[in-house]
Amino acid sequence: MTRPNLQIALDQDSLEDALGIVKQAGPEVDVVEAGTILQLQEGVKAVRCLRHMFPDKIVVSDTKCADAGGTVAKHSKDAGADWMTMICCATIPTMQAAKKELNDLQVELYGDWTWDQAKKWREIGIDQAVYHQSRDALLAGEVWGEKDLSVVKKLIDMGFKVSVTGGLTVDTLKLFKGVPVFTFIAGRAITGQDDPHAAAKALRDEITKYWG
């Protein structure tokens, strides 16, 4: 089984905070993400900074694009993004318009999406999905469990490369043992720690322990 990627999600309020953290943790991760909060605060400059700081890593523009797919994707690509996120309730024409500009789209799964929709995303050639425990759902007390795992597995069976995110820690990664997760996305498990480099390394080591 391929070793899952480790992705750092940067959702700081300021570019300065985000760049200070990612300079430390970046060397331990495969993918660096300009999170939605950060982009809404600071703009696409956040993506450009990550591209310049980490020319050899995968850069994600987490726009959660819902409309004007062509424009948003072009902006993300021009800034250096390799991947861009789309919200699951975006229409198929919006996703197609985005895909023409930036091929590697990730559908972010929130709320009441359906398997029929997922089938349509595959049909238009989208091969990445992000299974998301909502931050607010986590705050409301929901946790990772068998229900989540079965959805992740079914998405993988449909041909999606699946990223998982939302409250992941060194302790919860093992819940996914045996599942060919494509990417683990960690936010505060890295960015909220005193030593972001050590925190990223601990996650990386845990991934290696279970996926080799």
Add this chain to the structure above:
Amino acid sequence: MTRPNLQIALDQDSLEDALGIVKQAGPEVDVVEAGTILQLQEGVKAVRCLRHMFPDKIVVSDTKCADAGGTVAKHSKDAGADWMTMICCATIPTMQAAKKELNDLQVELYGDWTWDQAKKWREIGIDQAVYHQSRDALLAGEVWGEKDLSVVKKLIDMGFKVSVTGGLTVDTLKLFKGVPVFTFIAGRAITGQDDPHAAAKALRDEITKYWG
């Protein structure tokens, strides 16, 4: 019937372009919106600029927030926004978290939302909805019609103040005659014209003609 508001959606690629346009058109509108494209490009500074330029108008932060509702809403409010948009597939806990920070939320209706969801939004006290012809759907040839109007009317019957948007022009406003639309949102019908002030005034005059 109350006269509907006129809202300008600013979705330029740069703050300079957006501010140049809104300085001209702003005096003719009731509501000024920092669009998603603009905020993703330039950050929340766009909202702050609109607040300072138009202290007496309603300012909208069009984040299409999907997660981290509390944080995104706090940032929008701190920047001076009166209203903020949420994407319809955001979860109820996300909407509730946002509402604690910024009371006047607007749910943006994209894709396959349901009437059951709409009922839940009303139950948590959300009283604004944005009925959206997707830009990409318009590009794909879809047009305003009776189907759209019946949805708008049903939302109004449920107690929503409904904004409508997507390809509106001086010629299409009259399709809504007799419908108590809360706000007409115009983008390129104003921002894409040689004289944005005249374009905004023409829309305003057309609204007055049909709604008094």
